[in-house]
Structures are given as C-alpha cells and as structure tokens.
Amino acid sequence: MESLYLWPARPAASLLALWLLSQLFCWAARAPVHRAFRALGRVLAGAFRITARWCKSVSVSIAKRDREMVLEMGKGDAESKVAREFRRVEVTFAKELGRYPELHRKMDDLTARIDADYKECGNAAPTPPGWAEATAAVAKMPQNADNVVKKVLEEIHNTAKSGEKKALQEYRDSTAKRHKILNGMAPMLKELKDNAADAGKSVAAALETTKRIDAHMTTYEQIRKGEDKAVRAMGWQSTQLFVASLLVLGVAIGGAFVNFNLIALPMSELVPAGSRIGGMPVSTVAALVVVLMEVAAGIFAMEMLGITSFFPKLDLLPASRRRIILAVAVGGLLLLACIECSLAVLREQLVESATALKQSLAGVHEKAVADPAASRIPVVGQAVLGFILPWILAMVAVPLETLIATGGHIFLTLTAGVLALVGTGARLLGHASRYLVEGARHLYDIYIVLPLQIERLATGARPSISTAKQGARP
Amino acid sequence: MKRLSVLALPLLLSCSSGKNYAQAVVALVDVSGTYADQKPEVVNVIKRGILPKLQPGDSIFVIRIDDESYKKANVEGGMTLDVRPSKANAQKLAFATQMDHFAAKRQRSRHTDIRGAMMLASEYLKETGAGQRTMVVFSDMEEDLPRGVKRTLAPDEFAGMRILAMNVKKLSADNMNPSVYRQRLASWQQQAKSHGAKEFQVVLEPEKLDELLEH
Structure with a gap:
C-alpha cells in the first residue's frame, strides 16, 4: 500500500489524493462500468437460465422415458398375468369339461333310475271286489234263525274277516316294498346332490377366474390408455420391488460372505497358496470363483424352471434341452454343495492343526481351558452350512432379476429428480447473480455519490430514471 | 470346451501378478562371547515370533554367527514351506x-x-527369489574378526533387503557410555544402507517382530 503513496512522508495527504483520483476516475468511468455490470448480470443470469432450461428439459425427457418404461413394464406384467389366468382357465376347463360327459351320463342314469323307482312306488295292489260290504251286512244279521242259517252266516262272517285280514296284510306288504324302494333312492339322490355341488364349485371357480381376468383386464386397459393413476401405481410397485429385492440381495451378499469365508482357508489346500492374482491369493480367488459359480448355476436353474428370464434365447429351447440344462445346473449345484461341505470339514481340521502348532511353538503342552474343538458340533455345523449356503445362494437369481428390472425405473427417477433439483438451483442462482450484480452497481454509485451530487447540482439534472428503473428491476 | 479352457488359461496367467509375494527370513544367531547364553531365548523368539508368521511358500534359514560365519556349515537349518497349509504346519x-x-x-x-x-x-535370500527378504540379526552387533579374515561387502550386497537388529545386547562398555552403543548401531545402519539395504531397524521388543513380519 505504501508503495502507492504519492508522498511517502505524508500518508494522509497521499491517501486523500488517491481517494480523490479514484473518485474522479470512477465518476468518469461510470457509464462503461454500468454497462459492464449489466452485461455481466445478463451473462450470468443467461448462463444459469440456460442451465436450468437444459436440466428441466432433460429431466422432463427422462421422466417421459421413465413413464414409457413403467407403462411397458406394466403392460408386460398385466399381459403375463392375463395369460397366466387364461392358462388356469384352460387347465380348469379342460379338466372339468373333460369330466362333464361322464358327469352328465351319471346324472342321466341316476335320474332314470330314480324315475323308474318312483314309478314302481306308484304300483299298488288292486283293491278286492265290493263283497266286503255285502258280507259285513250279512254277518251283522240277528242270529235267531235256524242252525243252518246260523252256520251259513258264521261262515260268511269268517270269510269276511279272513278277507279283510288278507287285504290288510297285502296293503302292509305293499307299503313295506315301497319304503324299501324309497330307501334305495336315498344314496342316489345324495350322489346326484354331490355331483351337482361339484359342478357348482367348478362353475364358481371359473367365475372367480373370470373376475380376476376382468380385474387384470381393467388394469391393462388403464395402462394401455396411459392413465396417471396406473402409472403411479406401477411406479410405486416398482419402487417397492426394488427395495425388497435390494434387502434380499443384501442378505444374500451376507450369505455369500459367510460362504466365502468358510471355504477360503481350506481352498489353500487345493490350489497353490503362494501365487496371487491381482494381489489376491489364488486360494481366495478360487473361493470367490466357487461362490460365483454357485450363483451362476442358480441363475441357470431358475431360468430353466421358468422362474426368471435373463436369457430370452433359452426360452426358445425345446423342453428336452431345457431339462438337460436344468439337470446340469442342479447337478453342478449339488456337486459344489458337496465340495463346500467337505471343505468346511477340512477347514475345521486346518484350524485345529494351526492351533496345535501355535501351542506347540509357544511351548504350551497342557490345555489351559476346556477345548471346544473336542466337540463335533462346530464341524457338523460348518458342514451343514457348507451344504445349505450354495442352495440359498442359488435363489439370488430371483431378487437379482427384480433388481435389474426395477433398477432402470429407480435410476431414471433419481436422475430426473436430481436434474430437476439442479435446474431449480440454477434458476435461483440466476436470479441471485442478477440481483448481486445490480447491488454491486449500486455500491459503485454509492462510492462516487459526491461527484454525482456535484454533477447534479451543476447540471440541475435528476438522476437517470432508466437507471433507477433498471435498478428496481434488473 | 477344451478349446475354451486353452483360451482361458493364458488369460488367467496374464491376469496373475508378476510380483512375488513370498517372504524369506534369515535369522543370524550369535554364539560368541556373552551372547552365547542368549541362544535359548533367541530360539524361542524364532519359534514364537518368526515361524508362526510364515505362510505357505515362505522360506526361513537360521545361520550361526561364530568365528568364521561364511561357511555352509554355519547354516543350522532352513526350509521353504510347502504350498499346502497342512504340510507347511508339519x-x-x-x-x-x-x-x-x-x-x-x-x-x-x-x-x-x-x-x-x-x-x-x-546369498540365501537372493536364491529364494522371494519378494520380501528380511534378515534378523540376534547379536550384540560388536564384530570381532579373527586375524586374517577379511569381509568386504559388495555395493549391492543387501539390495532390496530389510535388516532387523533384534535383541541387541548391551555390553558393559555400553552401559558405561551409551553413545558407544548408539554409534555402533549407527555405523551398522550406515553400512547396511550403503550396501543397498531397504531398511535397517533395531527391534527391542520381540512382539514388534510380529508387525514387521506381517505380509
């Protein structure tokens, strides 16, 4: 600063002179400086505005792409659901309709038999001729005649009684027979009722399926029309699936880590322990490869079972080849599980051996504490873990597919969100920079307020309105 | 499949690191003068501090320091561990x-x-070709050559090696004047560094050896 002094011996006078010179210079340069400030403000605001517009447009196009993707996903999902329901309907109808002729025949037989039995029930024995009233009247005649008449009347009476008795017996027999026939109809009626109930259930199931198809079709229709409600629902569903699959994958990675640690040490018995690949011991790399092979085998098994569809080409293979690949994948998994099981046992032996060596080198011969290795539980536990973990890892294909399928939506949504945020920030910065530059321009005027006032007094002019306006609203 | 494995093999080999990660350790045990009494303790340090740290593929040698140490007979023992951990333990x-x-x-x-x-x-360390070469000297570091014996170190005698002076016993003269002890160690350090040693370090506690021999 002191180097700028005009008179180093008189700093106050030097500072005053410098101030006056700066006032003069700033007053003279006011107009171009103002233009420079305005230009700077325009440039900054323009740059931020362009950035904001670009961010917004990209964000909108990404959101549009995301929407299209979600709609496509939803469409595919709804189509597969409808197709699945139709397959169910096909299976159900094939099964039920296949049984229908038999059911129909059975019901026809039953109704025919019931009809015949019913008709048979209707056959009653003919009533005896109208002698009964006549003989009864004769039998009731007073018995004051001679013996012959009396005897005749008694015979008539006996005959009437026996006739009546016989008729009653015939009636009872006939009734019993009808009851027997009716009893025989009961199981047939029950069977008929069961058949009708079965048919009713099948019809109800079919109706239920059609209701589900209706619901899926409604959703499909909404998606096809691109309704916002459907898009939001699909987006939320994708997010849920993404989070769920992420959690499951996290658990699976934990399992893979345990699995890896279980086999990394014993693997050094199988591969050269001294060599390294990329700084990692070969045994570690081999253990990692085994774990990854289990995952790969699991992916192929799930693919062949039709649970996942990573590779569309594999879907086109004939069933026989798919079965072969499935057998190879499952067989490979079984083999790897067995290898891991044996490695887990070997690991325990190695740990025991290393512990014994350390104790021996340290000169410890007696066991100071109870030896937990004497128990076979750790060995069995490790062996079981070694066998089970590969199968669990094989399941990772399902959440992995879901994660990949829904990851696109999440990525696009996040990108669109971040771009929208950046756009808003840029817009705010644009406004802020414009006002800041305007503020700086006013500060400049404040600094040279004295020469400005002198100029105003000398010329009698008012401050420029346009400048004031521009200052009010840059 | 065979063709695929033939193709994959060079790929894997090219991925494998050219760096040698094996470690070779030579323990020099002084059996002269008063330091001879330290032998059991030194052997304990070798057994508890060095041996457990060695991994399959590593090498270890024990050389006796006596009147004329540059003899094969001075090698008390040596081995390169098998690549299989179970064999290496044995x-x-x-x-x-x-x-x-x-x-x-x-x-x-x-x-x-x-x-x-x-x-x-x-010479033994160089022969192993190990990536990490360490020389652990158990001695009072007071050299006393017999008459007529000459020892001239080559400029790259200790190239790429690490020299650890372990359990350096202080002599009675050192107790009288510690600067003598310090000067002796400084002279060894200068000698080691000037002949290519990567590092010269005095280790006081055997536990420290664990960290220094960490792979």
Whole structure:
C-alpha cells in the first residue's frame, strides 16, 4: 500500500489524493462500468437460465422415458398375468369339461333310475271286489234263525274277516316294498346332490377366474390408455420391488460372505497358496470363483424352471434341452454343495492343526481351558452350512432379476429428480447473480455519490430514471 | 470346451501378478562371547515370533554367527514351506524341533564374524527369489574378526533387503557410555544402507517382530 503513496512522508495527504483520483476516475468511468455490470448480470443470469432450461428439459425427457418404461413394464406384467389366468382357465376347463360327459351320463342314469323307482312306488295292489260290504251286512244279521242259517252266516262272517285280514296284510306288504324302494333312492339322490355341488364349485371357480381376468383386464386397459393413476401405481410397485429385492440381495451378499469365508482357508489346500492374482491369493480367488459359480448355476436353474428370464434365447429351447440344462445346473449345484461341505470339514481340521502348532511353538503342552474343538458340533455345523449356503445362494437369481428390472425405473427417477433439483438451483442462482450484480452497481454509485451530487447540482439534472428503473428491476 | 479352457488359461496367467509375494527370513544367531547364553531365548523368539508368521511358500534359514560365519556349515537349518497349509504346519513343527536341538547345543566362539554371516544370509535370500527378504540379526552387533579374515561387502550386497537388529545386547562398555552403543548401531545402519539395504531397524521388543513380519 505504501508503495502507492504519492508522498511517502505524508500518508494522509497521499491517501486523500488517491481517494480523490479514484473518485474522479470512477465518476468518469461510470457509464462503461454500468454497462459492464449489466452485461455481466445478463451473462450470468443467461448462463444459469440456460442451465436450468437444459436440466428441466432433460429431466422432463427422462421422466417421459421413465413413464414409457413403467407403462411397458406394466403392460408386460398385466399381459403375463392375463395369460397366466387364461392358462388356469384352460387347465380348469379342460379338466372339468373333460369330466362333464361322464358327469352328465351319471346324472342321466341316476335320474332314470330314480324315475323308474318312483314309478314302481306308484304300483299298488288292486283293491278286492265290493263283497266286503255285502258280507259285513250279512254277518251283522240277528242270529235267531235256524242252525243252518246260523252256520251259513258264521261262515260268511269268517270269510269276511279272513278277507279283510288278507287285504290288510297285502296293503302292509305293499307299503313295506315301497319304503324299501324309497330307501334305495336315498344314496342316489345324495350322489346326484354331490355331483351337482361339484359342478357348482367348478362353475364358481371359473367365475372367480373370470373376475380376476376382468380385474387384470381393467388394469391393462388403464395402462394401455396411459392413465396417471396406473402409472403411479406401477411406479410405486416398482419402487417397492426394488427395495425388497435390494434387502434380499443384501442378505444374500451376507450369505455369500459367510460362504466365502468358510471355504477360503481350506481352498489353500487345493490350489497353490503362494501365487496371487491381482494381489489376491489364488486360494481366495478360487473361493470367490466357487461362490460365483454357485450363483451362476442358480441363475441357470431358475431360468430353466421358468422362474426368471435373463436369457430370452433359452426360452426358445425345446423342453428336452431345457431339462438337460436344468439337470446340469442342479447337478453342478449339488456337486459344489458337496465340495463346500467337505471343505468346511477340512477347514475345521486346518484350524485345529494351526492351533496345535501355535501351542506347540509357544511351548504350551497342557490345555489351559476346556477345548471346544473336542466337540463335533462346530464341524457338523460348518458342514451343514457348507451344504445349505450354495442352495440359498442359488435363489439370488430371483431378487437379482427384480433388481435389474426395477433398477432402470429407480435410476431414471433419481436422475430426473436430481436434474430437476439442479435446474431449480440454477434458476435461483440466476436470479441471485442478477440481483448481486445490480447491488454491486449500486455500491459503485454509492462510492462516487459526491461527484454525482456535484454533477447534479451543476447540471440541475435528476438522476437517470432508466437507471433507477433498471435498478428496481434488473 | 477344451478349446475354451486353452483360451482361458493364458488369460488367467496374464491376469496373475508378476510380483512375488513370498517372504524369506534369515535369522543370524550369535554364539560368541556373552551372547552365547542368549541362544535359548533367541530360539524361542524364532519359534514364537518368526515361524508362526510364515505362510505357505515362505522360506526361513537360521545361520550361526561364530568365528568364521561364511561357511555352509554355519547354516543350522532352513526350509521353504510347502504350498499346502497342512504340510507347511508339519514342516514348521519339524523345524521347531530342529531349533530346540540347536538351542540345546553348547557352543561358544571366541570371535564374532557378523558380516560373514550376513554375506551368507544375503546369498540365501537372493536364491529364494522371494519378494520380501528380511534378515534378523540376534547379536550384540560388536564384530570381532579373527586375524586374517577379511569381509568386504559388495555395493549391492543387501539390495532390496530389510535388516532387523533384534535383541541387541548391551555390553558393559555400553552401559558405561551409551553413545558407544548408539554409534555402533549407527555405523551398522550406515553400512547396511550403503550396501543397498531397504531398511535397517533395531527391534527391542520381540512382539514388534510380529508387525514387521506381517505380509
């Protein structure tokens, strides 16, 4: 600063002179400086505005792409659901309709038999001729005649009684027979009722399926029309699936880590322990490869079972080849599980051996504490873990597919969100920079307020309105 | 499939690191003068501090420092561990037994040929081709060559090696004047560094050796 002094011996006078010179210079340069400030403000605001517009447009196009993707996903999902329901309907109808002729025949037989039995029930024995009233009247005649008449009347009476008795017996027999026939109809009626109930259930199931198809079709229709409600629902569903699959994958990675640690040490018995690949011991790399092979085998098994569809080409293979690949994948998994099981046992032996060596080198011969290795539980536990973990890892294909399928939506949504945020920030910065530059321009005027006032007094002019306006609203 | 594996093999080999990660350790044990009494303790340090740290593929040698140490007969024992951990453990056990026999032997030399032992150790270390080469010297670091014995170190005698002076016993003169002890160690450090040693370090506590031999 002191180097700028005009008179180093008189700093106050030097500072005053410098101030006056700066006032003069700033007053003279006011107009171009103002233009420079305005230009700077325009440039900054323009740059931020362009950035904001670009961010917004990209964000909108990404959101549009995301929407299209979600709609496509939803469409595919709804189509597969409808197709699945139709397959169910096909299976159900094939099964039920296949049984229908038999059911129909059975019901026809039953109704025919019931009809015949019913008709048979209707056959009653003919009533005896109208002698009964006549003989009864004769039998009731007073018995004051001679013996012959009396005897005749008694015979008539006996005959009437026996006739009546016989008729009653015939009636009872006939009734019993009808009851027997009716009893025989009961199981047939029950069977008929069961058949009708079965048919009713099948019809109800079919109706239920059609209701589900209706619901899926409604959703499909909404998606096809691109309704916002459907898009939001699909987006939320994708997010849920993404989070769920992420959690499951996290658990699976934990399992893979345990699995890896279980086999990394014993693997050094199988591969050269001294060599390294990329700084990692070969045994570690081999253990990692085994774990990854289990995952790969699991992916192929799930693919062949039709649970996942990573590779569309594999879907086109004939069933026989798919079965072969499935057998190879499952067989490979079984083999790897067995290898891991044996490695887990070997690991325990190695740990025991290393512990014994350390104790021996340290000169410890007696066991100071109870030896937990004497128990076979750790060995069995490790062996079981070694066998089970590969199968669990094989399941990772399902959440992995879901994660990949829904990851696109999440990525696009996040990108669109971040771009929208950046756009808003840029817009705010644009406004802020414009006002800041305007503020700086006013500060400049404040600094040279004295020469400005002198100029105003000398010329009698008012401050420029346009400048004031521009200052009010840059 | 065969063709695929033939193609994959060079790919895997090209991925494998060219760096040698094996470690070679040579322990030089002074059996001269008053330091001869330290032998059992030194063997214990070798057994508890060095042997457990060795991994399959690593090498270890034990060389005796006596009147004239640049002799093959001074190598008390040596081995390169098998790549299989189980075999390596068995080798370590056998080596520990060998060291016990060495500790039990009554040996005391009149002179101390440290450089001769170091030159022999350097040759063994170079021969192993290990990536990490360490020389652990158990001595009072006071050299006393017999008459007529000459030891001239090559400029790259200890190239790429690490020299650890372990359990350096202080002599009675050192107690009288510690600067003598410090000057002696400084001179060894200068000598080691000037002949290509990567590092020269004095280790006081055996536990420290664990960290220094960490892969």
